[in-house]
Amino acid sequence: MASPPITPWSDEELRSKVGQLFIVGLHGHVASEDIKTLIRTHKVGAVILFLRNVDSATQLLQLTNSLQETARKAGHKQGLFIAVDQENGLVTRIKSPVAAQLPGSMALGATGDAENAYKIASATAETLKSFGINANYAPIADVNSEPKNPVIGVRSPSDNPETVGRFVSAQVRGLSEGGVIPCVKHFPGHGDTAVDSHYGLPVITKTRAQLDACELVPFRRALAEGVDSVMTAHIALPGIGDPTLSDDHPSKKVPASLNPDAIKILREEMKYNGMIVSDCLEMDGVRATFGTEKGAVMALKAGTDCVMICHTMSAQVGAIEQVTAAVKSGELSLDAIQASVARVEALKSKYVSNAPIPISTLADCQARNAKQDSLASAVYAKSTTVVRSVAGSFPIPSDSTKKIVFISPGKKPAGGGAVESGEEKTREPYTPSTYIDLLRLHDPRVVDVRFHDGIPLSPEDEKHVAEADIVIFATRNASLSPYQKNYGLSLGKMFGDKLIVIATCDPYDFLEEMDEIRNYITIYEPTIPAFKSAVDIIFGVTKPLGSLPVGTLPTKYDIMPLSKSDDDVLHLWNLWQTILPKWPMELKRLAKSLRQEHGHHFIHEAGFVMSFFFSIEGINHGKITAVGVLPKYRGKGLGTALIAKAREALTEQGQLKSLQIGSVFPRYWPGVPIDFTQETKNFFLHRGFRKPVEPTARDFYRNITGEIAPPDILARVAKLPLKFVPWSPGLYDECIAKQRANFKNIGWVEAYERLASVNQHHEALVAIDPTTNAQLGWTLMCSPSAVVLDDFAFINLLPSKNKTGLIGCVGVDKEARGKGVGLALLVKAIENMKERGVEGVMIDWVTIRGFYELLGFEVAWEYESCEW
Template sequence: MPSAEQRKKIGQLFAVGFHGREINKEITTLIRDYGVGAIVLFKRNVLDAAQLQTLCLGLQKIASDAGHSQPLFIGIDQENGLVTRISPPIASQQPGPMTLGATGSLDYAYEVAKATGGMLQHFGINMNYAPVGDINSEPLNPVIGVRSPSDQAETVSKFAAACARGLRELNVAPCIKHFPGHGDTAVDSHYGLPVIDKSRADMEKLELIPFRDAVANNIEMVMTAHISLPQLSKDGLPATLSSETIGILRNEWKYDGVIMTDCLEMDGIRAEFGSVKGALMAFQAGVDNVMICHTFDVQSAAIDHVCDAIAAGTLSQERIDASLERLRKLKERYTSWPRALRTEPPETLAALNKSGEKLASQVYADAVTLIRAEEGLLPLKPTTKIAFVSPGPDVPIGGAVDSGTLPTRVPWIADTFEERIRKRASQTTDIRFTSSTLTDEQWKQVEEADVVILATRNARESKYQKELGLEVARRRGSSPLVSVATCAPYDFLDDAQIRTYIAVYEPTVEAFSAAVDLLFGDAQPKGKLPVAH
């Protein structure tokens, strides 16, 4: 059995999540008795503004009362856009990475990060697991997609730097992810172990560029990916557990910031190695901070397992002390007890949300991309008879799971999209389709409408959406059809028979509203497609 002192020392190197919106027995035990140094929050932990603020303050009070020398890092994945843990009406919806990429504006990326940082600070959150440094070079990537600003390395690098700068300015520690690059895979590491069989030379020309640049700019933290890179690491281990891959950061690039893992309860690690064993392997590989997001028994067992390994001599105390010092220095820079135990007044959040909404609306307006347009079709008129065709709730949203089956990505909100159109054109018919296609009556409505607006979400990964869209185009013939890709822009990018095609890059109400403004002539198309076409 590890000593209480050793257990608390090792606990500082863990970032843990918990279930529920109130402090429970398990998280109290982890902070008080196991000395965990960081908490990971998800959508499952958020109810409203007052609750979230109370939760963060309560967590810090437990740490303070337990004698922690420094406050907790409280971290969250507030990437914005598709991955938004704190959503309206609590906070203003901010545009995600590919939306920003479509504007081409690094100033917007910086300002959005500042708005995000200000909001997080209000609640007592001092770390953001962003920016995303992955390059979406594989259009069928189910886990990155619009979480990346572009398929070009230099663009991703510049946008990541702007995001990090904005967060840093508001005293929120940024963390670039997922080293050495999760973009070129069609497998989601939440559900399996992706393999990227590329040479080091090839990765130097693409995947590694944003991370190398971030390290050169002294990024505070780097998060590793659960991906296998057989040509990069001869040990055959996923990047998170590979001393060869971690060695690129630490030994070759001389990075002395904090290296942390993605959640070890993802199947990319758990299924083959187990989360407890994986925690020890990550430290042995050179990682500083291990993330375990869901299960108390796994979290506590992992801390004890690392303590036992030090006692047995399979992990050196010196190795661990180096990680403790890196985290201590980062906490010294980004945390203090007076700040951690302070509560911001509600009116501060109201002001942040007002300015955040104004900024976001400008970005969304500048991001909407008219990829193709049938001559003379736009703008639509209020008297236009519209059939709005969209899939039911069973659309692909990818991993980044919260707890069990609860997705943390933006849900499919076709009702709200339809409302936005109906406000402009009262003769709007709402048609939902599933994998069993449309009824005869629905096809009749599609064929008789003046204009069909087809909204899809990641249709390239969803055969029934793709087939339905092409069938709508066939039946419409020369009659007007507008397709809106509400997430990845690839849905009908190469299908010329869909003559009017719009991309909005995220399935948020705010992004779709900007598309509606474009359709009805209240805005001009300004966005540029940030991926190859």
């Protein structure tokens, strides 16, 4: 038997590294012996807290301090990640009175203003930090596109992917600026499933294109904006892997959290280099399919950095042992483990301190909670939504003598079942018993009636209901709970305009029953302050301000493919001139580029998008050249819709290797001009286009009416034993062959071919070795009449206007580089162009520094690249 590969690390080092990749949960209110063993012996680097770990403010801070102390004493180089799922709203692990109750994502979505999301996330960070919690597994970036979804529902801000992206971005910013690590979850999107991955493995059968258009949108934006971490979900997505595999192939059934194809989307396509964590591997989506321990190895092997096991010590230790064994056997790559450890360490140095937080700091706790309560109540007031109402039904005047009966679903008196892992279930179909107190603050006589599935009302309650002048009926997810739904509909029949329904969780309960339920209010979470804001509206204390963040039809824009008719071209030109006044276009030039065959352009009454598709040696590229919307129509989603149209059209041509903002031929901007407003740059970033770290590209310009080059350079050029001749048909084959072999730039060789095709060889220059007659270098030296210049949208905006020539596509054969051939080509090209009446020269798309400057060229325009 072959002996297993030996790691370069000692057992102690290996244990420390593996431990850093685990996130574990504990039971109880103090650091248990189990968690201490995990931290001391197994060097576990991250702990997740639940409701079961929170009793009071002092206890919580003592717990986190003692966890950090254990790590410190056990010799951990850095402190622990101490994390929680404080999504707020429905999923609030640290509850009032320990922390203020803050609104969850859908309540935030209903305010329509992402600034509220930022403020609430900042408040969350302030609270978490005060308790020594440095990571939050929030916000939810899932799009709630499936109303029947039992997992996400109101935990997502909306069913519109762009809106989700906007709110997620604000929440991420609020948390990270507040010193808490945000984590967007559940990649690649848990919104369109009817199965909860706690209890089974959901399958999303969408195609990759559908995922791109919906689920991936908020993740792409958060990642482009550099979110620190992302959590993967236990959801199978057969649409993301190899399309040639049969439907029953095992890899189609692997949850994303364990699937290398899913991680590849993050690492390779989205170029994400932050920390990837898995959702809890004790959820049935993994536990019941592959097993928690094996799941840990599979997740790390797939490219996840950290795995989470929340509940059971034996599973936690078992998984650590299996991962350690997999590193020793070579099943898990040392490089990958090292890279994950490095990501953990980098994030810890940014956010984690293991210094104890003095208990005395909790003196501020009450004041902070009071401040946050008032922030929250202002936001709840902006979110609570009157979906529809009949005039006169409410507000109820304070001196009303009418009999008000409040009916709500109660917890079933018998049974109830064990509460799993100390957590409340978020889908319980009953509402808090304290709602009545809020109503009685306005009218102490309000009658409280609780109803239950399968249990008839008592005769006394029946009598109250029969005598009611106004019924306020609270539901909780009635669209999934037939007894609530049916009872609500029967109340609707009985009371008509006198029935006011409050959906306390998902807003779908009676969204469609407009005739039966005429007064319908949605509050998006069954929390006390959310319900209070509905009561305030019913009794006229506040006016309704929220609007439904789901179920509203997205704005449909009448966007058409550009027909290339004179009318369409003229319309686009008119839009261009108004939208981009600093970059005026000649109509003829624009028309010519719009009519090129590889163009995919779209037009709307108030906006346009231009894009081009290229395929070079079988590799496809898309360029979104320009997008514009008339100022008065901006901020309403038209720009987003135009970009989406262009992307769709380009992807339909074939799978794209790259999609960039910019253009090659026709040549508008190589990327995004750096002096575009930040708002415009953000527009692309927020749509998921990344800003690569490469150097900017520059267009250079120089007036050539004076000297051709400084004397020392002219002298150097004169000494070169080379011949410089205008290109000619006889030089065609060698030139093209060598260029193809040397340079892969899109459009480069094509530019030479285009000159040749119209017999304009003399618009390029060739350097030749006179002894061998071999061609060594080439450059375009185009006068304004060269065909290639038709493609340069902005060349005539330079100071020499229509006497501007172009030097571009300068290339020197590999063997001849570093000997001054390039510089000489430039000098000779300028000489030749000057002789032909050119007054200024543009050099196109330069990424190298310090070369063209030698000849006195200066930067005319500068661009940053922007890639999807």
